[in-house]
Amino acid sequence: MGSVHTSTSVITIERFIMEQERLHPEATGELSNLLYDLCLAAKIISRHVRRAGLTDILGAAGAVNVSGDLQQKLDLFARDTVRHAVQHTGRVCIVASEEDEEPMLCPQTSRRGKYVILYDPLDGSSNIDVNVSIGTIFSIHRRVSSPKGEPGLGDCLQVGKKQVAAGYILYGSSTMLVYTTGQGVHGFTLDPTIGEFLLSHPDIRTPAVGKYYSVNESNWNRWTPAVQRVVAAFKNGDGRMQAKNARYIGSLVADFHRNLISGGVFLYPGDTRSAEGKLRLLYEAAPLALVVEQAGGLATDGRRPILDLVPQHLHQKTPFIVGSKTDVEFAVEILAADGVPA
């Protein structure tokens, strides 16, 4: 009798990625290997994040630690860890991160591959000192420049719907890696005792109507009246919208993940201080938009789907409303009636 998948069968991310690749005979395996590379980076960053509280003992950033290594700020450590994991593999040609003003070309020594990685190495890193969950967000595009020339900014400034893959690592009560390659959204939980990400959330679907709304209400007086109407409806309910529970951690990946699993809507609208809001399009909003849409949700800037926005520059910000389909549609309808951007 052939092997039977029982509900208790342990599926590592490596095995899952391989099985997913088999669904695409044309696949070369390069994307699969790139996802493995990111997996390795995730394990290394997770190990360091878990020890963050020990910097007083092990030395904070700038100090030289017991093994003589220069202690780095965790977000710079995360930035380097991802880059080191991918830049010599011949699978990637250029990377861009929130920590660097310009994209970084992969070294000429190894063949420059066909993929581009845009990432936020450690989003919410200001929460590290108070032991609040933080995350890494990544977006993978195909190179669009000629392989005969140098990769460049044009390979990074691509519209979100062209992403090949996207996902995040959440360093929470457990470390989870959630990703999509356009074939649904799948979540893996790190078992640190064996150093493996195990399939824990196959084919994640986000509820159409959310339990939670997530927004920093201290910005209330800086929002447009239309945004205030949207948030008031989520808070108090109105004719069509049941009142929701408020949940706001102030760490994007943590807020996003809770809402993805339980249903909810996250908002970071523009305001009088910053018309484009606070969150970045290329390596925060666009990858999370791909994940949420693959899970049945929506992501918008208040008027247009995030995945349709054509970036003009690397660190461009965007208003961001993301989560349960019915809730995001409700917000867009209220904002459209007002005729101004979120």
Ligand code: P6P
């Ligand atoms: P605010 C963290 O600094 C971050 O970039 C996101 O992780 C989070 O969603 C947002 O900022 C919180 O911003 O203005 O509400 O503190």
